[in-house]
Amino acid sequence: MKNMRSTIFSNSSNRHVVSAEWLHTHLHDQQLIIVDCRFSLNDPELGLKQYQASHIEGAHYLDLNLDLSSPVQKHGGRHPLPDFDRLASKLSQIGIVSGETMVVIYDDSRLGFAARLWWLLQYMGHEYRAVLDGGFAGWKAQKYPVSNEIPEAKAGKFIPKLQTELVVDREMVKARKDLPEVVLVDAREGDRYRGEREPIDPIAGHIEGAVNYPWLEVTNDQGFVIANQSDRWQQVQNAQEVIVYCGSGVTACVNLLSLKLAGIETGKLYAGSWSDWCSYLA
Template sequence: MPNPHIVSANWLQEHLHDPQVVVVDCRFSLMDIALGRKQYQESHIEGAYYLDLNLDLSSPVQKHGGRHPLPDFEQLATKLSQIGVTSETTVVAYDDSRFAFASRLWWLLCYMGHERVALLDGGFAGWKAQNYATSSEIPHPRIGKFIPKLQTEWVVDIETVKARKDLPEVVLVDSREGDRYRGEREPIDPIAGHIEGAVNYPWMEVTNEQGFVVANQSDRWRSVKNAEEVIVYCGSGVTACVNLLSLKLAGIETGKLYAGSWSDWCSYLE
């Protein structure tokens, strides 16, 4: 694999029938939570399985903890085993939202100690543009054994953010669009604004409008490359993973996820 985190449609086409490659469709819509699965059932990359942001990649919402709490990792490990994922498997995830949802699976797998995971550059639209095979057939379950090895230090909670965000060696990154960061617009959460001290790196800057990774990710992070810790958040801990991918592509290994993100933070402000 030329890049350990990103693969091209051409690469995936060449490896689509490799038994050690598992493809996962992560399409989802925050505004219509049934849409992604419906799109998958109508047409997906041949042999791809579907994992749902709400049902598979998150756990139920509580009073605090944000809109997309991290999943139960034993349950997710069981689901991954049922689609054939083992320690030797390369997982390729895709969506049609510029990595917004596929990057959540990418990050979760990395967090669970699985290094063989990549995102499909250009997503489903890029795949179709190459006239590569799609199908409406739902693949049969496979047999795998996925054993998670959690990298627990990669996640921080609200108390850790409060304690560390103003330290000189720590950078707190808000991944939302600029107008949400500035509090000019808030379509989802009850309170607008951002965590005091956070700098804004909108997640959509990682790709172009067609969903392909922009070159020179390291240039984007030049001002934070020497930080001891980069804590990344968004609205609910999902699109922040696109920035965590970007940090990896830039060779910066100090990124951590504030999993509850703004939706957790502002739940204490109400």
């Protein structure tokens, strides 16, 4: 693994994002696992169907609802955090060794789902992870190999070491959101933040005091990460704590990735997000 670590850190300008060219070069490295996280909120079975039809050679599939979330309850939001023992077992089954394996994650939704697993791995204490710049479409545009073969299970060993300080709940948001050293960030599109449109949750609007940094601003229309992410966060770079939320704690992770790219290490996730918050208002 020593060679793998030195390779990614020396050949990638940012260790949290890798290019299709980089991935193609390392496609058959023994200490690399690729995960396909394609998903559609409107058609929850679509991502798996897409994966079964065509995916990056050697990639395994993890499902947002089945693998990366827990069942929905009255409170807690539309995508509660998963059972981490169960997820660790799944990660072990696809060959990931905690603290060793390099994990590259992709989707076709401008990192909207890939960043969820990227963040979950951070929460579980796994450092060696990155998202694929440009996603599956960017990979195909380079005419790199795809396959419909499902890779065999591998023998991994993932032992989660939860970084519980990276998550806040509703009560913590209420207690901390108005403190001068804390910034509360709403990652949804501007019209949802302003309450002009709400396609999913029963109540429109945002948490009082939140500022709006839409997650879609992290990438361009083709799903490539925009350079100089630190430019986005100049107003919050000195905050002691940046709490990020979205509709259900999924696309907020794209902003948490952006904060990492900007060198800001104070980002935390309100996992229940607006869907949890407004469940107490209905």
